[in-house]
Amino acid sequence: MLNVGLLGLGTVGTGIVEIINERRNTITGTSGTDIRIKKILVRNVNKTRNIDTEQLELTDNFEDILNDQEINVIVEVTGDLESSYRYITAALNSGKHVVTANKAVVSKYFGELSALANEKNLAFLYEASVGGGIPVLKPLKEQLELNEITEVQGILNGTCNYILTRMINEGKDYGEVLKIAQELGYAEADPSADVEGHDTLRKLRILATLALQADITEEDILLDGISSINATDVENIRKMDSTVKLIAEARKTDKGFTAIVQPMIVKNSNYFANVNMAFNSIAFKGNNVGELKFYGAGAGKLPTANAVLSDVLDIALGTYRKGNPLGKEDLVNLNESISGQYYLRISVTNDEIRDKVEGITREVLLDGEELAILIEEIRLAEIHELLAGLGLSKGSYFLAKIAD
Amino acid sequence: MLNVGLLGLGTVGTGIVEIINERRNTITGTSGTDIRIKKILVRNVNKTRNIDTEQLELTDNFEDILNDQEINVIVEVTGDLESSYRYITAALNSGKHVVTANKAVVSKYFGELSALANEKNLAFLYEASVGGGIPVLKPLKEQLELNEITEVQGILNGTCNYILTRMINEGKDYGEVLKIAQELGYAEADPSADVEGHDTLRKLRILATLALQADITEEDILLDGISSINATDVENIRKMDSTVKLIAEARKTDKGFTAIVQPMIVKNSNYFANVNMAFNSIAFKGNNVGELKFYGAGAGKLPTANAVLSDVLDIALGTYRKGNPLGKEDLVNLNESISGQYYLRISVTNDEIRDKVEGITREVLLDGEELAILIEEIRLAEIHELLAGLGLSKGSYFLAKIAD
Numbered sequence: 001m002l003n004v005g006l007l008g009l010g011t012v013g014t015g016i017v018e019i020i021n022e023r024r025n026t027i028t029g030t031s032g033t034d035i036r037i038k039k040i041l042v043r044n045v046n047k048t049r050n051i052d053t054e055q056l057e058l059t060d061n062f063e064d065i066l067n068d069q070e071i072n073v074i075v076e077v078t079g080d081l082e083s084s085y086r087y088i089t090a091a092l093n094s095g096k097h098v099v100t101a102n103k104a105v106v107s108k109y110f111g112e113l114s115a116l117a118n119e120k121n122l123a124f125l126y127e128a129s130v131g132g133g134i135p136v137l138k139p140l141k142e143q144l145e146l147n148e149i150t151e152v153q154g155i156l157n158g159t160c161n162y163i164l165t166r167m168i169n170e171g172k173d174y175g176e177v178l179k180i181a182q183e184l185g186y187a188e189a190d191p192s193a194d195v196e197g198h199d200t201l202r203k204l205r206i207l208a209t210l211a212l213q214a215d216i217t218e219e220d221i222l223l224d225g226i227s228s229i230n231a232t233d234v235e236n237i238r239k240m241d242s243t244v245k246l247i248a249e250a251r252k253t254d255k256g257f258t259a260i261v262q263p264m265i266v267k268n269s270n271y272f273a274n275v276n277m278a279f280n281s282i283a284f285k286g287n288n289v290g291e292l293k294f295y296g297a298g299a300g301k302l303p304t305a306n307a308v309l310s311d312v313l314d315i316a317l318g319t320y321r322k323g324n325p326l327g328k329e330d331l332v333n334l335n336e337s338i339s340g341q342y343y344l345r346i347s348v349t350n351d352e353i354r355d356k357v358e359g360i361t362r363e364v365l366l367d368g369e370e371l372a373i374l375i376e377e378i379r380l381a382e383i384h385e386l387l388a389g390l391g392l393s394k395g396s397y398f399l400a401k402i403a404d
Numbered sequence: 405m406l407n408v409g410l411l412g413l414g415t416v417g418t419g420i421v422e423i424i425n426e427r428r429n430t431i432t433g434t435s436g437t438d439i440r441i442k443k444i445l446v447r448n449v450n451k452t453r454n455i456d457t458e459q460l461e462l463t464d465n466f467e468d469i470l471n472d473q474e475i476n477v478i479v480e481v482t483g484d485l486e487s488s489y490r491y492i493t494a495a496l497n498s499g500k501h502v503v504t505a506n507k508a509v510v511s512k513y514f515g516e517l518s519a520l521a522n523e524k525n526l527a528f529l530y531e532a533s534v535g536g537g538i539p540v541l542k543p544l545k546e547q548l549e550l551n552e553i554t555e556v557q558g559i560l561n562g563t564c565n566y567i568l569t570r571m572i573n574e575g576k577d578y579g580e581v582l583k584i585a586q587e588l589g590y591a592e593a594d595p596s597a598d599v600e601g602h603d604t605l606r607k608l609r610i611l612a613t614l615a616l617q618a619d620i621t622e623e624d625i626l627l628d629g630i631s632s633i634n635a636t637d638v639e640n641i642r643k644m645d646s647t648v649k650l651i652a653e654a655r656k657t658d659k660g661f662t663a664i665v666q667p668m669i670v671k672n673s674n675y676f677a678n679v680n681m682a683f684n685s686i687a688f689k690g691n692n693v694g695e696l697k698f699y700g701a702g703a704g705k706l707p708t709a710n711a712v713l714s715d716v717l718d719i720a721l722g723t724y725r726k727g728n729p730l731g732k733e734d735l736v737n738l739n740e741s742i743s744g745q746y747y748l749r750i751s752v753t754n755d756e757i758r759d760k761v762e763g764i765t766r767e768v769l770l771d772g773e774e775l776a777i778l779i780e781e782i783r784l785a786e787i788h789e790l791l792a793g794l795g796l797s798k799g800s801y802f803l804a805k806i807a808d
Contacts, residue, residue: 019550019692022692023549023550023551023692026549027549027550030548030549030727031549031725031727032727133693133694133696134696135543135546135547135696139539139543142539142714142717143539143710143714144434145427145430145431145434145435145717146423146427146431146710146713146714146717147427147710268672268673269672269678270678271678271679271699273678274673274674274675274677274678275675279695283699286710287706288423288426288427288706288707288709288710289537289700289701289706289707289710289711290537290700290701290704290706290707291683291699291700291701292537292538292539292698292699292700293697293698293699293700294696294697294698294699295675295687295695295696295697295698295699296693296694296695296696296697297693297694297695300694302692302693302694303692303693303694305692306547306550306551306690306692306693307693309550310546310547310550313546313549313550317725317726318722318723319722319723319724319725320723321435321721321723322721323434323435323436
């Protein structure tokens with residue numbers, strides 16, 4: 001019998017209760033184990049909820065859960081960063097396994113929490129923190145035993161992918177699609193964590209640290225979001241028989257690593273081009289298994305709850321991989337060496353700008369009120385220097401890598 | 405310590421030895437378990453091999469392995485059907501876990517071997533039998549605990565996919581590409597098991613039986629291969645902004661199930677359109693997790709060996725799901741009800757043929773030496789009746805479903 005202390009009864013927490021209610025008999029029947037939600041931490045125990053709470057024991061005091069000796073697993077889905085760090089630490093220190101869907105806390109305290117769980121011989125699992133419902137972190141950890149993984153790539157944010165898909169498919173402008181996405185619940189009122197790429201960056205931090213077996217922190221990752229893309233870019237990208245995706249990628253070479261989140265223009269025949277709307281996909285390459293790619297719902301109540309519960313089941317059955325999955329490789333940050341071919345559109349044009357970009361231009365796509373060019377193979381840092389030299393702010397241009 | 409008795413030292417067997425030699429220290433270091441290949445069954449112990457066999461104990465007598473009390477896992481990669489059935493049964497009966505890459509034996513004896521392993525409280529694992537290197541059967545089994553799965557689909561044969569990709573991309577004829585595929589080792593001298601779809605059918609038998617939790621045998625699956633496709637079809641399909649794939653799919657409804665392997669014409673914007681060359685992909689849908697898709701190398705020495713070893717590691721660490729994964733749903737075969745829109749090209753034309761197909765034609769694509777039409781929504785069985793009535797043999801027409 002696994003007794004769960006659930007922290008949070010928002011969207012994902014509600015989904016967890018729903019799936020357990022639906023599947024409890026099946027789980028008991030096939031696995032011989034029983035999973036019960038014993039107590040739930042909420043801010044307000046009297047709030048009206050979209051779920052029947054009569055059978056549920058709600059509390060607004062974490063200590064009630066921590067001190068309940070029958071509770072052997074804490075499931076953290078509050079989404080808050082610092083309080084969840086305190087909850088997780090306290091839970092591990094008092095001998096309880098931990099499952100979380102919270103990428104912010106995993107990203108910030110990855111090394112510390114992994115080491116603590118390992119020291120206490122407890123599970124610390126976070127499948128739902130990357131790729132929503134997609135089972136990817138468990139397969140990744142498992143492949144690490146048989147493979148050297150040198151590359152990980154992904155479309156990790158459903159909001160950005162939803163916006164970009166509708167812009168490209170329907171030729172719409174950014175602001176228009178963002179508004180639709182907000183109305184439909186795909187984007188939040190303040191969309192910056194998604195559209196500026198911070199959410200994607202945290203997920204890459206987790207993926208890259210596991211895949212490359214080195215501590216690749218949020219600060220180690222170059223970041224550019226999608227918020228400056230406009231209808232001109234959409235038109236140009238469509239003409240290139242391509243689409244655009246916010247791609248996170250990290251690579252290991254003999255000399256070190258690179259890690260970056262950036263808009264990428266991918267040909268329609270590229271695998272990632274058909275990962276559309278709110279779906280996510282993660283790819284990695286092992287020296288034995290070759291390329292593997294995983295695709296599924298990047299967010300949503302039931303997919304995320306499903307991922308959380310797959311971790312809980314692994315604890316109930318003892319079928320998770322024990323030990324600290326983080327590696328100890330000491331790699332040098334080589335982001336300064338990142339290079340490629342790029343697409344650049346600048347919203348203001350004048351002779352100085354035309355003059356400065358001419359030297360790096362492979363092809364001019366548009367020269368009018370806006371300037372759009374394809375840039376020949378170049379170090380990304382050089383483009384950034386040039387843009388800074390021209391005094392251009394982030395909102396006044398859109399830069400995207402052209403995928404190989 | 406896990407002592408492996410390896411049955412077969414062909415391509416996959418050699419890959420297993422190579423990966424263990426490469427990763428043994430890492431595996432021991434991270435998992436605390438040691439994996440050793442103790443004995444290998446081969447036909448000829450004196451044959452010269454592409455691998456250093458000095459450290460390996462070869463035998464041509466299965467009893468040597470069966471009676472070795474130190475060997476606790478049998479890894480079967482001979483590829484032979486009936487002898488491997490005897491080996492697997494004997495191994496389970498004498499208390500040894502079994503891992504196999506052999507889809508023929510899993511497909512034919514799925515229920516019997518699963519039950520025997522369960523009765524003996526042993527592992528019977530076969531990740532490599534479907535999708536080559538792709539970790540898909542383990543995630544599928546795990547998702548079954550939390551989900552009702554009603555649909556599974558896949559590109560399951562690398563040879564067919566390689567041939568179809570090159571035909572579409574390069575506008576080449578079937579015979580020409582088959583010859584190239586044979587020269588490059590992607591197709592065998594006798595390619596019929598692949599191009600006629602038998603290999604795909606066996607893999608669907610395994611996938612569908614797991615996913616739908618019902619015994620869906622080889623005989624339950626409708627089958628059509630790719631060998632009658634020609635350059636005319638390629639031209640027509642390209643004009644439809646589409647490509648063609650050999651797709652296996654099984655579905656469960658309230659009333660029963662359908663299961664079919666057939667060529668499908670998919671729009672270039674469809675996910676499966678970008679699964680190219682020898683790659684495979686498997687998709688399934690759960691009521692909670694939603695759509696999941698897995699992509700990777702469908703065959704090859706190291707990817708397949710990697711999948712076999714991931715099963716071996718799960719046994720070493722005790723992290724596989726115990727119990728019999730097969731379900732007991734009693735579903736009615738509804739293949740007669742399968743319907744859709746279809747593409748049909750007939751190589752011989754005459755007035756009788758023109759007359760008979762007219763009634764089901766939505767659009768005529770070509771009417772000359774060959775006849776090519778799009779067929780309006782219809783039951784597949786009706787098309788088969790019509791073709792049989794015209795006395796047309798399988799080689800004289802190409803029929804493909806047009807994906808929704």
